[in-house]
Every structure is written in structure tokens, then in C-alpha cells.
Amino acid sequence: MYIYKYRRFDENSLNALKSNEIWFSRGVKFNDPFDCSLNVPITLMSITSIRKFINVNKNNSLLLELAKNNEDLIDFIVNQQIEKNREYIENNSIERTDLYPVYELVMASLSRAFICCFSQTATNSLLWSHYSNSHTGFCLRFKKDVLLNDLSLFDYGEVKYTNEPINLMEGLYDNSNPARNIIFTKDENWRYEQEFRLVHQDVARNNEDDYRVCKYSDESIDCIILGYNSSPECYQEIRKIINDKKIILKKIERSNYGFKLYVGTDRY
Numbered sequence: 001m002y003i004y005k006y007r008r009f010d011e012n013s014l015n016a017l018k019s020n021e022i023w024f025s026r027g028v029k030f031n032d033p034f035d036c037s038l039n040v041p042i043t044l045m046s047i048t049s050i051r052k053f054i055n056v057n058k059n060n061s062l063l064l065e066l067a068k069n070n071e072d073l074i075d076f077i078v079n080q081q082i083e084k085n086r087e088y089i090e091n092n093s094i095e096r097t098d099l100y101p102v103y104e105l106v107m108a109s110l111s112r113a114f115i116c117c118f119s120q121t122a123t124n125s126l127l128w129s130h131y132s133n134s135h136t137g138f139c140l141r142f143k144k145d146v147l148l149n150d151l152s153l154f155d156y157g158e159v160k161y162t163n164e165p166i167n168l169m170e171g172l173y174d175n176s177n178p179a180r181n182i183i184f185t186k187d188e189n190w191r192y193e194q195e196f197r198l199v200h201q202d203v204a205r206n207n208e209d210d211y212r213v214c215k216y217s218d219e220s221i222d223c224i225i226l227g228y229n230s231s232p233e234c235y236q237e238i239r240k241i242i243n244d245k246k247i248i249l250k251k252i253e254r255s256n257y258g259f260k261l262y263v264g265t266d267r268y
Contacts (some may be wrong), residue, residue: 003118003147003196005140006131009227009234013137018241020220024114024200024212027183110179113154114200114212118142120158121194122225123261128252132227135252138238141223142216144196150216152201155180159195163188218245225263226251235268 005022007013016022119127128135148156166181184197200212224238224247239249253264 001144002122003120003142003144004122004225005118005142006127006137007140008131008133008137009230009237010133010137014237014241017140017238020215020218021213022116022216024116024198024214026112026114026204026210027110110182112203113179113183114202114204115183116198116200116214118196118198119194120196122263123252124192124194125259125261126192128227128261135227135229136231136234137227138230138234139225139227139252140221141225142220143222147216147220148198150220151198151214153198154201155183155199156197157184159190159193159197160185161188161191221245221247223248223250226268228252228254228261239268 007017121127122139122141125135128137128139131137132139162185166185183199186193186195200214202212204210224242226235226238226249228251230251235249242249249268250266251264251268252261254261
């Protein structure tokens with residue numbers, strides 16, 4: 001399986017290609033202000049998550065033992081917790097909620113994580129427009145398994161797209177990591193990116209610590225795809241860089257019957 005990295009045709013991208021480098025950055029540097037940042041939409045709990053938590057832990061206390069066969073009592077507990085925490089949030093007193101330690105831990109982890117973003121498609125016109133300077137750049141095709149083996153990662157995976165906020169309480173009963181859920185979750189509007197993310201094993205030491213650079217092997221990339229509007233200069237510069245490497249060079253083409261893009265079969 002392949003993953004793709006869209007690049008602009010500029011000095012930084014060419015230098016990274018020469019050096020076999022990819023850059024990991026913190027979420028505060030991303031183009032979506034709600035992506036991997038402290039602005040991400042979060043809910044502390046929902047009626048569903050509280051009920052699940054009660055059912056999973058109903059033998060852990062006398063109150064819940066008494067309540068496990070009493071739906072009215074469970075409903076009372078659920079509604080009471082929802083209302084109490086809603087009041088705290090509306091009054092900007094989230095630190096008074098029972099889940100505040102979880103919230104603090106998640107936010108601290110999130111703000112220090114280094115992330116590198118890829119796509120699982122090389123033929124999306126919007127990606128070429130946004131990340132390759134209006135189709136004038138290029139796209140690196142990585143062999144996913146080789147790249148993952150080259151790097152020292154904490155985590156990796158596909159991004160999930162949803163319009164629902166992250167629910168912190170769910171992490172208490174399903175053994176999920178709320179910080180991971182935030183890193184691998186984006187707004188539904190970004191679904192077209194088909195994103196795949198890598199999380200560096202290191203974390204930021206302070207607020208000025210914004211990047212990590214990793215090297216990959218020559219075997220990680222097997223193809224570079226030139227943008228539809230790429231220039232002869234772009235081709236020549238990339239050709240010089242990969243001249244001694246086993247990397248093929250192709251170009252994006254457009255269908256004669258519509259706007260659909262595809263990777264051409266010709267090699268350059």
C-alpha cells in the first residue's frame with residue numbers, strides 16, 4: 001500500500017528530497033485551527049457515554065450495584081451528571097468537573113505531539129491545488145510499510161472524519177486514548193484528503209519546540225508524480241536529485257472526458 005506526500009516546487013521541498021527527510025510539526029502549525037489543537041471540539045460526556053460507563057462499572061460501588069436493575073435511578077444519575085457538568089462548562093468552570101484531570105492530561109499530550117500528514121490518494125485535484133501550489137509541485141509516493149519501518153514512531157493510522165465532538169468519558173470505559181482520538185479525528189469537510197498520519201515518538205519540550213525531522217531510506221519512495229502544471233524546471237531539478245536512485249518519475253494527467261485526474265503511464 002502507498003501513502004502520498006504533496007510538495008510545493010521550492011527550495012525547502014527539494015532540499016528535503018535530497019536529504020531523504022520528512023518533517024513532523026505540532027498541531028498549532030496546521031492549516032485547520034480545529035485540527036490537533038486546543039480548539040478541538042470536545043464534550044466531557046454524553047447521556048450515552050455515562051450510561052455505558054455505569055453499565056461497565058456497575059459492580060464497583062454500592063450505589064451502582066443498587067442501580068443496575070433500576071432504570072429510573074440510572075436515568076436520574078445520568079441526567080444529574082449531565083446537568084452538573086453543563087453548568088460548569090457554561091460558566092467556564094471546567095476545572096470543577098470530575099473529568100478535569102483527564103481533560104488536562106489530554107490537552108497537555110496534544111499540545112506536545114509531533115505529527116506528519118500524508119494522503120492515501122495521488123489524484124485529488126484539491127490536494128494538488130492546496131498543497132502543491134496549484135498543481136505546479138510534485139507528489140512523493142511512499143511504500144507505507146517500508147516508511148513505517150524506517151521511522152521511530154509512537155503511533156500511526158488513518159484519520160476518521162466526523163461532525164461529532166470528541167467524548168472524553170468514552171476513553172474511561174473503552175480503553176481508548178482521548179488524545180489519540182483527537183489526533184486521528186478531523187471535521188467531515190476534510191474527508192476528501194483521505195489522510196494518514198504519523199506521530200513521532202518524541203514530544204515538544206517547550207512552546208518554541210515546533211518541529212522534528214526524520215530520515216527515511218532510499219527504498220521508501222518508488223515514484224515521484226509531477227503536477228499537471230509542473231514546469232520543465234521542476235522536472236529537471238527532480239531528475240537530477242533522483243538520477244542515481246531507483247525512483248520512477250510520472251506525471252498527473254486529466255481525463256479527456258471530464259475533470260478526473262489520473263497518474264499517467266509514461267515515465268519521464
